[in-house]
Amino acid sequence: MTKYQKVFLIDDDEIHNFLCENVIRGQQFSESVNSFLWAEEALDALKAIVDNDPQSFPEIIFLDINMPGMDGWEFIEEYKKLPKELTQQCLLFVLSSAVDKNDITHARNLSEVNDFFSKPLTSDILNIIKEQYSMPNPDITQK
């Protein structure tokens, strides 16, 4: 079974990050998971990757909306400014505790956002992602 190389978690909720890491690891969903409590830190990390090692750009980002400092929406605004060839290859999912309709609609209207999921992250969500979004084919990448 194929799996992703790199997943970014951006959420100020430590417990949820812990939870996500465990689910992802348990499902063998990704080789590595990077958690960020501040959106600013995550953005800095992405910029560093763009500059130094574009190959290691994450394939999946789970983004919380309600965060201190830079919130999810502000992060997306900054994310848009990153090189398109990299961001287009990356799946951005909003992962929020919100059941607020406005938040969901807003998230779905942004072209950068691939989907909106309600917390907690479960194996079911990971399965949906695997099925609906084309998994990178290791054979092709090897060629």
Add this chain to the structure above:
Amino acid sequence: MIESITDGTALPREREDYRILFENNPLPMWVFDTDSLQFLMVNASAVKLYGYSKEEFLQMTIKDIRPQEDISTLLQVTASSREPLNYAGEWVHLKKDGTQLYVEVVSHALQEDDGVKRLVVVHDITARKLAEKQLAEAERHAQTILANIVEIIFSFNDKMEMTYVSPQCYSILGYTPQQFYEDKLLWFNLVHPEDRYLFEEALPKIRTSQEQFQMEYRIKTASNDEKWFITRCTGQLNKNGYMTRMDGSAIDITHRKVMEEKLRFADFSIERASEAFLWSRPDGSLVRVNRAACVMLGFREEELLGLRMYEIAPSFGQQDWAKQWASLEELHSLTVETEVKDAAGELHPVEMQLNYFNFEQKSYSFTSIRQIVERKQAEAEKAALTEEMARQNEHLRQFAYIVSHNLRAPVANIVGLTNLYNRKSSADPINSVLISKLERTSQRLDTTIRDLNEILSIRSKTEQVLEKIDLQQVFADIKESLSGQFIQYTGRIHADFLEGKEVMGVKGYVHSIFLNLITNAIKYQDEARDLEIHINTVFSNGYLCLQVQDNGLGIDLVKQGGKIFGLYRRFHPHIDGKGLGLYMIKTQAETMGGWVDVESEVGKGSIFKVYFQIPPYND
């Protein structure tokens, strides 16, 4: 024999005496023939009175000294049989020059053989007649005057019986003078019973003085209407000082009284109106003000009358008054919302209506002023209500936000953590980790729910009774409670309340605010330096401001400024904050009639300022 008398010849001594008696009689006399009416003898007095000579007389008949119109009457009289001594009465005779003579005529028959002759004695009453005629004329004149004056003229005798009343009494009272003469007390009986005392009081004075007395009273007419009279009367006293007569007049003043009544009614209403009224001239000076105007503006009437419209309502402006008047003159009515300045110099919002009018070739403005403080208050209340509603809506929005994010976040974690639990192998080391995380999450959930409850209960109490609170005392209590968990920091808190320590508040809220500010400062301290907290108070525009300054992490106000006191805002992720503290502080401060403010700089620290109402001075 007559012949011989006229001849005056050969008269015996006796006859001569009679002749002299006839000739020299001071009364004009003549003898005439009753058939021919010829003068047969005339004496010197007659000649003198009538102007004819004796010779001329003797050629005339008695018809010749009569006016033409009297002749037929004369002929009837001479043809009739008369007593020898006949008082013929008053006649009009003509002198030779044509002037009329009023005479009283007496004749006596003189029986002679050749027919009846009559001796006539004439008494000239012209002077008396003229006097009578003049008197009658004067009386008629007086009557005309009396008839044409509007007053009733009257006279009472010393017994207070009516002896004269002018005919106006009929047109005014419906009684004829005759009725008054017959019933001497009618006049007094017609006077309204309630007004009779006026007469009773005045009469003794009238009887003993010659002053004029004046009374206004009601009187009943023949048709039972009530009229108002004004009577002026004076007693006529004799030399002993007793009244012999009382003369006076009575004027019908019913119309005036009705008008007066109407005026008084209007005046009464104006003075008692709750609206203030001002009458002004074109130059803005005041002609009249009513009581409500004095009360509203706090001036005495004389003071107010010394002011100008533009001094009362400064917004008119002295410079612009002429312009204001011109537009009033054009529009006739103006309604303005402005302010009036009272005696103490305070301004009151009012609605003023100016009405332009002309009275006896002069223009005026009639201005009514109505206070609209209440309306303004109602408007302000409405605005406050709208604001309150907007705030409530914001709370609802925030509440929905908490429920959707902050309340659901721990629930989502609990669900997620429970999913990870290894039920097959309870020895799995992850299970104990999950349990401890579940514990933390449940605690967080519990705290959030309790905080929500707290906020809702503060919000639901709209009217909190404020009491005097000693900040220094509250601070002492807090230090006590901090000594458990935060014992190491108590020495780092420096407080002084030299500027003031008493505020109006709710003790629980003040305590909570104070504690929250201090624990925030402890939680968000900068590890790079030792925490220092400085607490002091400062007066600011009638409020006491509590300032809590720290040297902690600080907040980027440019980024966070707008949302810093919002519900569930956190500024630091790794610390166990719920973002509720500042929102609580704000809610509590506002409930106590104050507000909160913050100054902060990242890396330097923050100053939180809470403004409290201060207790009144008197105690």
